[in-house]
Structure formats: C-alpha cells, structure tokens
Amino acid sequence: MDKWKNAQRQSPSKSLLTAERVRWFVAIGLFTLVIAAMYTPAFASEKAEAPTLALNALGKGTATLNGPWQFHLGDDPAWASPALDDATGHSGWEQLTAEKPWGAQGHPAYVGFAWYRRHLHLSPAPGASPEFALLNQRIEDVYEIYWNGKLIVRHGEMPPNPSFRYGEGQQTISLGQARDGVLAVRVWKQPLVSFDSGEQGGFTAPPEVGSPEAIAADLATSEYKWLHSRQYAFGETMFTALIALLSLIGWLRNRDQRVLLWMAVFSGSWVTSAVLVGMRLPFSFNFALGTLQPVLGLRDIALWFLLIELLQLKDNQRLVRFTWALAIVTIVSTSLDGLLSAVTMSYAEQVADGVLTVIFTVAELYAPVLVIMGLRCRPDHARVMVATFAFLSQMIFVVRIALSQGSRFTHWKLADKIDLPLFTIDGNSFNLSTIFRLLLLLSVVYAVFRHAREEFRRQHAVEQDLLGAQELQRVLIPDALPSLPGFSLTSAYRPAQEVGGDFFQIIPVDDSTGSTLVVLGDVSGKGLRAAMAVSLIVGAARTLADFTSNPAEILAGLNRRLYGRLKGGFVTCLVLRLDPDGTCVVANAGHPAPFLNHEEIASPGMLPLGVTAHAVYEETRVQLEAGDHFVLYTDGLLEARTPAGELFGFERLRALFTGHPNAEQATEVAVNFGQQDDITVLTLTRLAVGEEASTQLTAPAA
Amino acid sequence: MQATTKVTQRTATADSGSALTILCFSGDISSASKEGILAAYRGLDGSVTKVLLDFTGVEYINSSGIAIFIQMLLESSKSGSRTIAIFGLSPHFQKVFTMVGINKYAALYVDENAAKSAL
Numbered sequence: 082m083d084k085w086k087n088a089q090r091q092s093p094s095k096s097l098l099t100a101e102r103v104r105w106f107v108a109i110g111l112f113t114l115v116i117a118a119m120y121t122p123a124f125a126s127e128k129a130e131a132p133t134l135a136l137n138a139l140g141k142g143t144a145t146l147n148g149p150w151q152f153h154l155g156d157d158p159a160w161a162s163p164a165l166d167d168a169t170g171h172s173g174w175e176q177l178t179a180e181k182p183w184g185a186q187g188h189p190a191y192v193g194f195a196w197y198r199r200h201l202h203l204s205p206a207p208g209a210s211p212e213f214a215l216l217n218q219r220i221e222d223v224y225e226i227y228w229n230g231k232l233i234v235r236h237g238e239m240p241p242n243p244s245f246r247y248g249e250g251q252q253t254i255s256l257g258q259a260r261d262g263v264l265a266v267r268v269w270k271q272p273l274v275s276f277d278s279g280e281q282g283g284f285t286a287p288p289e290v291g292s293p294e295a296i297a298a299d300l301a302t303s304e305y306k307w308l309h310s311r312q313y314a315f316g317e318t319m320f321t322a323l324i325a326l327l328s329l330i331g332w333l334r335n336r337d338q339r340v341l342l343w344m345a346v347f348s349g350s351w352v353t354s355a356v357l358v359g360m361r362l363p364f365s366f367n368f369a370l371g372t373l374q375p376v377l378g379l380r381d382i383a384l385w386f387l388l389i390e391l392l393q394l395k396d397n398q399r400l401v402r403f404t405w406a407l408a409i410v411t412i413v414s415t416s417l418d419g420l421l422s423a424v425t426m427s428y429a430e431q432v433a434d435g436v437l438t439v440i441f442t443v444a445e446l447y448a449p450v451l452v453i454m455g456l457r458c459r460p461d462h463a464r465v466m467v468a469t470f471a472f473l474s475q476m477i478f479v480v481r482i483a484l485s486q487g488s489r490f491t492h493w494k495l496a497d498k499i500d501l502p503l504f505t506i507d508g509n510s511f512n513l514s515t516i517f518r519l520l521l522l523l524s525v526v527y528a529v530f531r532h533a534r535e536e537f538r539r540q541h542a543v544e545q546d547l548l549g550a551q552e553l554q555r556v557l558i559p560d561a562l563p564s565l566p567g568f569s570l571t572s573a574y575r576p577a578q579e580v581g582g583d584f585f586q587i588i589p590v591d592d593s594t595g596s597t598l599v600v601l602g603d604v605s606g607k608g609l610r611a612a613m614a615v616s617l618i619v620g621a622a623r624t625l626a627d628f629t630s631n632p633a634e635i636l637a638g639l640n641r642r643l644y645g646r647l648k649g650g651f652v653t654c655l656v657l658r659l660d661p662d663g664t665c666v667v668a669n670a671g672h673p674a675p676f677l678n679h680e681e682i683a684s685p686g687m688l689p690l691g692v693t694a695h696a697v698y699e700e701t702r703v704q705l706e707a708g709d710h711f712v713l714y715t716d717g718l719l720e721a722r723t724p725a726g727e728l729f730g731f732e733r734l735r736a737l738f739t740g741h742p743n744a745e746q747a748t749e750v751a752v753n754f755g756q757q758d759d760i761t762v763l764t765l766t767r768l769a770v771g772e773e774a775s776t777q778l779t780a781p782a783a
Numbered sequence: 784m785q786a787t788t789k790v791t792q793r794t795a796t797a798d799s800g801s802a803l804t805i806l807c808f809s810g811d812i813s814s815a816s817k818e819g820i821l822a823a824y825r826g827l828d829g830s831v832t833k834v835l836l837d838f839t840g841v842e843y844i845n846s847s848g849i850a851i852f853i854q855m856l857l858e859s860s861k862s863g864s865r866t867i868a869i870f871g872l873s874p875h876f877q878k879v880f881t882m883v884g885i886n887k888y889a890a891l892y893v894d895e896n897a898a899k900s901a902l
Contacts (some may be wrong), residue, residue: 605846606814649817651850653883671883686884692853716846716879726842730875758845 107142143291156194161227179287190279214296217288219250229262247369313509325349340390350380371422378415392455470521562776573744573779582611583759602654632656632668643691651689679739717760788816809840812848839871
C-alpha cells in the first residue's frame, strides 16, 4: 500500500527553535510553581504597603507530560479506575514514555488494545484560570481518554467497525477543575499495512496540560505553523489543478491531442492525492488510504501514456498495446487493494495487500523503460524536459514507497532519508520530491507556451499560403471574358474550397480567321498542388495556341508536356475551336462530353492528359446554327451529391441543359444539390445575324 | 462522406475454366483509399493473370478515386501479363469510366456472370 506521508510531516528538530525555548522556560516556570504550591504552605502577601503586580504571563504556559507513563497491553475497563494499583511490575504494568510509539519501545508490530495511565496533581498558578485542558498529538489509532475513571473524550470509533481520521489528530480536551487524579488512555491500533515499519502504536508525542487559554494558544500556534509550512504546497496544488483543468479543456476542444488528456489525468491525480491526504480534511483513514491507491495507479498510467506521446513512441503498436495491458493490471490491482482497506485487516487480507502491492510496485518500473526507449529518438528539448521531470518526480515517489514496503521486516530507513528536506524557505521545506515536481510544472508551462507559439506560426504560414494560392487562381481563371463575335457567352466558376483544380481559357486565334480557342479542364485533386498543375497547363496551352489552332494537336502537345509531371494525378481536358461561321471542332481527353442543345456530342472515350507518353486524339466536328445552345462543364456538376448520397447524374444533367440555362443558373442548381468538387460551366449561344454579342461572367464570391 | 474503402479478396472460376481473382470494393473511393487499393492489387500473387474488380458495393468514386484505377491499369498494361476486367459499376460510373477511356484497357461488364462468361 502506498502512503503519502513524509512530505507533509514537519521535522520538529528544524522548526522555529526560539518559540519552543520560550515555551520550555514557561513550562518549567509553571511546573516549579506547581511543585512549590504542593510542598510549601501558601503564604499571604505580608507587606501591604504597595499592591502586587500580577504577572499573568506566567499562567499562560503549558507543561508537557513527558516522563514515564504506566503501560499495559490488552484491554480491561477496570484500568480506568483511579484506585487501581498500577505499580511497575505489578500484574503486567510496565513503564513507557509518551515520546515514541510503543512499537519503538519494545513492542514492535503490536496491534490491538493497550492502556496508558498517569497520576497527576494539578494546581493552578496564582491568578491563573482554575480550569485545565489537555492538548494531545497524534495517538495511533483510535483512543479514549478517562479522568478518574470517567470517559471524557473519544477520538474515532472503537472496534467492531473501527474508523479514525487520516492526519495529524491533534485534539484539545477540557479537564475542568481537575486537581488530583489518574489520566487513563485506552488505545486501539489497527493491523499494519504493507509499508508500516512496525514502530507505530499509541502516543507519538507527549500531551501538554495547561490553562484552556494556554492550550488553545498552543494549538493555534501549532496549526498556524503547519499552514505556514504548507503555503508552497498549497500553491503548488492549486497550480497543478489549474494545469489539469486547462489540459482537460484543451483536450475536449481538440480530441486528437491525446497528450493533453494524459497531462490532465496526471496532474489531476496529483491534486486528488493532495486533497485526500495532504490537507487535513476529515476523511477516515481507510477511506483516504483506500481511495488513494487507484488514484496513484491512475497517475502511473497517465505518466506512461504521457511519455509515449511526448517521446513519440505512439507508432510502436506493440508497445502501446503492452502499455494498455499493464494499465489494466495496475488499475485492477490498485482498486482491489484500495477496496481491501475498507475491510478490517485480517491476516489473509494483509497477505493479499502484500501481493497486490508487489504487483503494482513492479509495474511502476515500466516508466524508466519508456524513457530509455523514447530518448533514443531524440525529440525536441521542451518535450525532453517535461518527460524527464515527470519521470523523475514519479520515480522519487515510487522509490521511496518501494523502499518502505515491508520495512517492518527489512528495517530499511532509506525511505525516510529520501524524504529529508534539502532546504527550507520561510518555513516551507523542499525535498527532492518537491523540487522535481516544481521543475515538472515549470517545464510543462514552457512546453505549452512553445507549442502555442508554434501553432500560431504554423497557422500564419498556412494563411499566407492560401492567400498566395488565391492570387494564383486569379491568374488562371479569367475574370473577364473576351467578346466573341456571333456568340453570346456566359461562364460561371464555383470552387469547392479556396483553391481548386478547374480551369478554362478563351484564346483568340492570332490570324485573320477570327476563330477562338476554348480550353476547359479539370485537374484531379484540390489545393495548391492542383493549382500549380493548372498554371502549367494554362501556360502550355497559350504557347501551343501560337503554333496551331488544331484542337487535337493542342491536346497532344499538352499531354506531352504533362506526362510524368502529375505524380499520379491526371487532367481531363476539352479543347475546341469556334469559327465565326458556326463551325466547332472539338477534341476531348477524358472530359465529360459537351452538350449541344439537349444532346451530348459523342466522342470516343480517351485517357486523360498526362497518363501515357504518346496519345493521339480525335476531332469531332459540329455545326452551330442560330439559337443553338452549346454547353461545356466540368465533372463537379455531374458529381454533385446530396447528403443522403444521391448523385446528380447524367439524367438530371440532360434535363437541366434542355432548359438552356445560362452558366450561373446551371452552377447554382448543382451547388444547391450538394457541391463536392469545383464546378465550372461555359455556355455559348450562336446568335442570329445582327444580334449583339454579349458576355456574362460569374466569378466565385470573393 | 469520406469513409475509407473496404477491400476484400476472393477467387472464382471463369466459364472457360481459368482462375479468377476478384478484388471487391465497398464504400466510397477517394484519394484516401489509394494506399489500401494499390496495396491490395500489388499484393496479388505473381501467378495471378486475370483480375476482376468488383464495384457492386461502391457508391461513389471521385476523380482522385478514378486516378487510382488509371494508375492500376497502367501498371498492369506495362507488365503485360495481367488482364483486368471490371463489373458492378452503377450506370453513372460505367459512363464515367467510358468517358475517361478506361474501357480501352479493362473491359466493363454489367455483373459477375457476364464477366465470367466472357473471360
């Protein structure tokens, strides 16, 4: 069983000496007065000339009940009686001091009942309060205090169903106007857990007696000192809680950042264990220790996965699966162990506790394995720091606990040495454990800050890229259409994302024929890569147009230019030449066939551009009459898809084009249906003689 | 709807008696499916000479998806030892495949039986 102990306990020898010395002097002073009052007759003040100044300060001291106490193992209600003969040696009574537990005074590992008795004669100092009170330090584990046979206080519940609070257990008890009598203390010690050294049981420090005010002041001083020495620890716990909260929120917003989840669990479990055992909250011992076991198990597990994320070991599938298996073993064994503590410790359960503890203690050796494997890949320094300090702070804890296991058999004191404070700042002690945890917290803050900065830079770079791509797009898709004599022209372009793979160009043939070349196509894929391919095509097409106005030759030239450069992609493309007399020559490379009025212009299926080294394309000739409606489009129109998965398809396309829509109307229909890819539509209407040529371009929304 | 394509493999015998290996696809085919599909094709044993691609379970193929098959067909035509045939395409995609000229490299059949009787 793991226990969170020593970091929280003050080491008395190093605490504020001055106050203790003052208390000593005052105690001695009071004691002397008490003895003097016992053995000398009281004398009235003889000189009546001047009033006596009452020095009440002397009455504010307390006396410590050190020295010998009568002690007996076992349990008998008669031992509370003031009349009992408890002389040393008589029917089993012996003498012990209250300064150490009975386990360190000749009764190692004794559990169960025992009694202490002390004969007292109390006399208040002149002018001081006639009442007395007692202040006791921790008595292990459950106790009752009797004054002259009468029960005056019980701390915890006696067996059956024993329970007691986890923590320091200081308590003040009123003795009323006690003068002479026997203070009897009945103690019950719970069976030992796996890390107990066997030196526990009964008094851990002698109680103090004094006036109620003095006792209350002592308690207040002692509690203040405790709080003061825990200032740093409380601050650290709050900071860790903040990290846990922020990590959890960060993970909830971004579920694939698993590192944040594990950081939240890791820090959260440190906070939970601090709350359970480090803050003197009124939890029962069994509840606190029992709940602590799976919490610590969870912390181990979180550390493993944190290391796996930070040290980039995630790709090692076998390692990840093994870690999950170990995690299950750990959580089961720690939970079982924790549950056991809810039940009173019989011998069988002590054995089970031992076995389970061995299991998860061995599992804790896994973290160093992960660290060694991870550091081989040399991750960046921020991650190394977080991983190192998480690992170190956990390992100090683990080593200390492991060393304290079975210490009643091994008598190893190394665990306590590891816990010794290295230095103290303003009453707060810092040992190895605290220092590594502090370094861990600082490195986490640093790593997160660095990550945020990198994220910001990356986002910025992506945005810059995108702006650049949009600039490029403006060059590739015309934003103004040339006038085609004899035709009215409409075009619309609706990209699927910011940058797409559709393109079209309208290139007047540079001779006296007055013909125009139209190039329209679609690069597979999206994004900047597709846009770069488009710029290559547009440049090549315009160059080729200088040398030939033959669509099949242009396609062949484009294919040669593209072959081998598309990295697995391809380009479908249509090239057509329009003559002023209405003749239209079309060549097609894998592109959806254009529509003339309501019929497709049949062309043989051809592989797209860039796929084979030498391709020969065929030409189809069409004659356009006045009023004929000619439509070119990209497959974004065909492949519009409803959320349910229904495709726009060729039937709907036919129906759409029979209505002779303009480009804007056609693209709008597809976009409303469910846009999946870039959509480009170009319509040409042959005008009657004398009609004014017109153009209409619909550009994508800025 | 970019679910990765599921690829399974089975064998059958053509009416002519020759052994056929059938790769069945289901789901959507897009650029995300590329590795899975090409790995399945390249993973076929060297002795396999007739490969059937079963698209019965495929709902949607985008242009990147078509590019995968063009690449596959080119590889097979370069090696020269393998014949690929396709069946199970919806009428829409049958037309699309014809448009991009895939039918010149791989015969398109309506269903498995039609493919078996022809091979």
